[in-house]
Amino acid sequence: MKKLFTLFVIAALTISVFAQSPQKMSYQAVVRNLSGALMSNQSVGMKISILQGSVSGTPVYVETQTTTTNVNGLATIEIGGGTIVTGTFAGINWSGGMYFIKTETDPTGGTNYSITGTSQILSVPYALYAKTAKTADYNDLTNKPSLFDGTWTSLTGKPSFATVAASGSYNDLTNKPTLFDGSWSGITSKPTTLAGYGITNGMSTSHPANAITALNMTNWNTAFGWGNHSGLYRPVGYVPAWSEITSKPTTLSGYGITDAVRTTGNQEISGIKTFKGTTPDMEQALFEIKNKDGQTVFAVYNEGVRIWVADGAKGTKGGFAVQGFDMTTDYMVIKPDSANFYVREITPSFSSSFNIIGVKQSLPRKSLMFARTDTVGVSGVMNLQNNLLVQGNLNVAGTIYNEVTDVDGNSYNTIVIGTQTWMAENLKTTRLNDGTSIPLVTSSATWGTLLTPAYCWYNNDEASYKVTYGALYNWYTAKTGKLCPSGWHIPSDAEWTTLTDYLGGLSIAGGKMKEAETAHWISPNIGATNESGFTGLPAGYRDRTSGFLNIGTYALWWSSTEINSTDSWGRGLYNLDATVYRYNYYNNHGFSVRCIKN
Secondary structure, X not given: OOOOXXXXXXXXXXXXXXXXXXXXXXXXXXXXXXXXXXXXXXEEEEEEEEEEOOOOOEEEEEEEEEEEOOOOOEEEEEEOOOEEXXXXXXXXOOOOOOEEEEEEEEOOOOOOOOEEEEEEOOOOOHHHHHHHOOOOOHHHOOOOOOOOOOOHHXXXXXXXXXXXXXXXXXXXXXXOXXXXXXXXXXXXXXXXXXXXXXXXXXXXXXXXXXXXXXXXXXXXXXXXXXXXXXXXXXOOOOOOOHHHOOOOOOOOHHHOOOOOOOOXXXXXXXXXOOOOOOOOOOOOOOEEEEOOOOOEEEEEEOOEEEEOOOOOOOOOOOOEEEEOOOOOOEEEEEEOOEEEEOOOEEEOOXXXXXXXXXXXXXXXXXXXXXXXXXXXXXXXXXXXXXXXOOOOEEEEOOOEEEEEEOOOOOEXXXXXXXXXXXXXXXXXXXXXXXXXXXXXXXXXXXXXXXXXXXXXXXXXXXXXXXHHHOOEEOHHHHHOOOOOOOOEEOOOHHHHHHHXXXXXXXXXXXXXXXXXXXXXXXXXXXXXXXXXXXXXOOOOEEEOOOEEEOOOOEEEEEEEEEOOOOXXXXXXXXXXXXXXXXXXXXXXXXXXXXXXXX
16 A cells, blocks of 8 residues: 555535525535545444634534445534534634635544545625625715814804803802911811820920929930940830840850750750751752861752762771661661661572562552572563673563663663564664754654655654654654764665564454553554563654554554655554554655664
8 A cells, every 4th residue: 555545635625505604515525445446335433623824724623423334434523513613603703814624534434533635615696795894984975965174163053152251251150169278377267286286295284394494404415324224224115126136145045945956966865856948949948067177978859869989988987888786687678789688588589679569550569679699580561781691590570671872862771572673663763873863853844855864753753752753754764873872773675574474464463563551642542551671652743745644543654665756665553443553654654673683
């Protein structure tokens, strides 16, 4: 199969004539399966979106429908007559610019839409556009009446007014009141006491202190100055400032404080003490312990605890240790060059153990690794970056991965499957292994015409897709022979066949290669067990003309085997079955890449 399209639009939009603007448009499409065969007389689920402005524009109307194809695989619906998801068909402003129709189809009749297409509405039915036609302008009218200009002089039949109305002068009024002239003497019924005026900080002439003169006060101040009393006299409620107090103590005991933690000297602290930090900075310590040189050896942070071991520490107190109460038995010792965990034999048939326990979000616990005096057990995934020396028994119930690094410094897990060693992750490099940069192409128009190497990120969004799904490359990049790390290469069509044959053939190998469950694959992810450790992820692909498609439902990888000047072999996985698909694909599609060891 040379094309990945499974939905073809064959009819333009049509409308019927009503007394008012129509609220439906007819739409037809031919539906085919992955093998290109017509899907005749079958129920299909469809989701229709009207997009404004561009193929990735804002949806102004979305609906879903379920219809049945005819004997020719033709599905016919009326847009505007389905189950509304958002917006209203009547509310579309057809004069507001370009509009596009986006269709998403589930060939099984459900809502797991795996087929997507978008096309521009090149003409809008006249009846729909007529709703927003321009209204008439008053200024275009002829024989318009003369309008009142709002001025007094333009009024006719105005009444006569008194002289004051014409002159606007207060002096022309009659029966005017007598006005206050603003003088103190003009105020009548004035109070005669301080209280009558509301004065509270004055002294009446009847008060005993009324006879004190300024000279009396000067003489008193001079007399007090002889006795060194200057400045001692303050109001009754006066409170001295802290700086005015002399001979203040400098220790906790000097103030009589007995329940504080001292910052100097030795101290035994009893009872329960809680230290609570408030900083939102995840890298700022809430609590630190430093050595004699001021270096932090223990720190508590919002999300964990860190312990520092001095480089070259070899003394009996160097590193970090967990020890028994007898002060002689070590259980864990961490030094700059080693980390030791001690397990001891209790009886000939029983020993202590060291365990690493995993805790899932729902809180059930699972043992990932344990160590006893003669056995190490691993029930999860073991990731080895260097050599592993085993002198006793090593029990592995999960998968042992090694790593390989590309020219950009990205590290990848690897897995041995049969006689082959594969990357267990999609390639992410932006350079060939000789250091040459691969062009990053974001334009869909440019991508479809390329005959030279290029790469991109799904939806041109590196931040969201690089780490999990890797990059998408055209086949011309794979053809260079330099895309994989040194010692690795793009698998040939025959090497892909060796893999699928080892896993039981094309019809079941896909389930063994797909990542299990639905963390990345869209449900139902049929047959997925990942028992091979290949961990295939649904990275989608970049179509040579239609942009980015099918993340979550398809995984597609290149082989190095070219069929002709336009096509090469590839492999694909699908969320609705356990099959591995072997197809010839256009060289300027954008697919994922897995490398295989030389």
